[in-house]
Amino acid sequence: MSEAVAMQGIVKRYPGVLANDHVDLTVEAGEIRAIVGENGAGKSTLMKILYGLELPDEGTIRIQGQQVRIRNARDAIAHGVGMVHQHFKLVPSFTVAQNVVLGLEPHNGIVLDQAGTRAQVAQISERYGLKVDPDRRIMDASVGEQQRAEILRALYRKADVLILDEPTAVLTDSETDELFAILKRLAQAGLTILFISHKLREVLAVSDNTTVMRAGKVMGTVRTASTSARELAEMMVGRSTLEDRARQRAPHIGEPVLEVQDLSVHDSRGILAVRSASFQVREGEVLGVAGVEGNGQVELAEAITGLRPSASGRILLQGRDIRNQPVRTIRECGVAHIPADRNDMGVALDAQVWENLACTHYYERDYSGRMGLALDRIRSMAGERIAGFDVRTPSLTCPARNLSGGNLQKLVVARELGDQRARLVVASQPTRGIDVAGSEAIRGMLLDYAAQGAGVLLLSADLDEVLEVSDRVVVMYAGNVIDVGKVDASTREKVGHAMTGGAASAEVPEA
């Protein structure tokens, strides 16, 4: 095999961050190379440099043995490098074929060659087994089909190095399988595939070799066949704490903190989304709420935290009914809320970091007088929270927008748990879209907080997370809360059964 891409000594600096620190990467032709690492490890930056979207501060790039300068995407395409972005860049009202040729349309003089367009696209898609309907408009196409159109577009431009940025993030399981089959065919045809992922299972399923990045550096490249998810994860986070710590604790479970009785809640369309739900969360306990999304979890969390009126039932917090009370009252009673919609509810992205930390306390006597805010005290409180919860931010006064997803969520957690007042924590999808280390940290914070005697209600679509963190699990299905009981070896199966309404009992999927 011959060398397809060689990046040597690549350095890329952003203000305050060394995104790529003398990175070397060599990929053979016909190879499928996975590049894994946490968010912010520098893998996207490296690929953007290869595709000309970012210019390296130092380093050289060779493609097919030739040293090249890639100043923009046009250069990259000229050297046979194509990229499929995570968020597709397609024109919705154009057909698949039109999108594929966009900018390089076959033409006779000034007239577009429609028939030629279709024929060429059909030919490429047939050659590599990329099933698409060239005449379907993008807006009518499935996500998988849109992605195939993106791949076709790169192939149409004669790419022999194909970069895919988190290609499976938007795909269903069967679409993912199909994508992997395509990638293997492309590699057999001699293309070089570079794909970024942080889903280790997928990396193991499809790649030949895996390069692990951490904090801007390459930690190593391993043959995928001779490694394991655990080894890769340890290389990514640099420690072997994964999955072990949670089960080591012996929770002291006490009195009920939250008692929900016959609670019914309507969704925004007026349809009953939570139906006579009853359950308890006790001191020191993490109650996991599993289930396919859209089965009433959002409405349940919003009803408990006061963001949505409920139709009937009782929500007792340490014996006091907080149903349909104002949000502030509920918070003052000791309910913390980590909302699923982090960017649009958990923080105000354009507000400064300290302003995001102050929003639940600013009105209290410690932090303000009759009118004026005690900015010094608020800022020192904010500084303590940031330090205590390891929120990485350039400053207290920069907009929250500048923080990465993981740090933004730590900011939310710091605000909600930092005052130690909450008796109940309602955490919705607390680690969605967050890298491995950040997710671990956030789960750890929730567990530590429960260990201090608070109850945690964890709503998560990630079953692994629910099973890892929870003491007891309930499943939401069609608005009903089904108790599955204490977490043990059979819980996964029971959850799978309840999640599907008990109908598909014979074919519980191993999640």
Next chain:
Amino acid sequence: MESTSTRTPQARWLEALRGPLLQVVNYVLILLLALAIGGVIIWLSGKDPLAAYRALFVGALGKPLAVANTLDRATVMILAGLAAVVAFSTSVNNLGIEGQLYMGAFAAAWVGFGVRGLPQFLHIALALAAAALAGALWSWLPIWLKLRWGVEEIVTTLMFNYIAMLFTAYLVAFPFASKNTVLPGTDEILASATFPRLVRGSALNAGFLVALALVVVVQWFLFRTKQGYELRMVGLNRRFATYSGMPVRRSALLGMLLSGALAGVGGGAIILGFFLRFVTGFSSGYGWDGIIISLLAKNSPLAVVPASIFYAALANGSLEMQAVTQVPSTLVGAIKGVIMFLVTARVFLDYFSKRWRT
């Protein structure tokens, strides 16, 4: 990203300076480009752009008296700009500043000629308070309709402008018609309600100082008080504010009423300082200028001052330009339009923040 502690003080200083510096460079470039485009228009119409711009500058800031007149004109613009800043910071779409100016102006005039026997300071304060109240009341109905029934305030406030203008026109045509004025207007306000002049030969008056004081007050209010913080958080992200337990509806109400009150004071200030009576059509669209000024100032109360002075300078300079070079003063409208376009399109800023980052 790293924590603040690991950075050198110099690096932090540079970081802190870069924002404002970038803004200044951005606005200077926008101004130059707008002037260049205006210059091409002047040149195409067969006039000398340099002479026109010289006249524009002389008329705006060329002599101490011109400076004073520019500051006088900026007074009402500052207040209208503040009104817009408060409303837009709270995400309340108050397009009714013009109408609130009218109501405030009339209320100030009424107190100005109707109340007798007060010392000057008290009389002015009372007239301005009446103006603030009138402006706030005029903004109250639209926001009440919004909170009660979800009627879009962007439409109602706009319509309320016409009602205010026609209502005050009716008032001065009939119940309050003055016998000793040519234009429809009220009686002249008493001397005790008149803002003292600051510069001999110019209309610049103490109203300008009141406007500056209110800039400081609004800055303090928005960034240093509980209620101001609530207003801004509601404006930045309403769902976040609701989730935090903030009084979102009360904040919208407060933001609108404060905005209306500031607009009312603006109307009052121009009557007590310049016209000395209420006359119909006294405002040449100052409410709209205020909205544009708040955009130029990026919703910063402090930045409203330079933005208003700049706008006032263009307005005053354009008159001199027309008188000296026969270039119509409406050309300034075209320059303003180009500036607005460049500011809202963020032409230079995005370019620079990209280039300077690396």
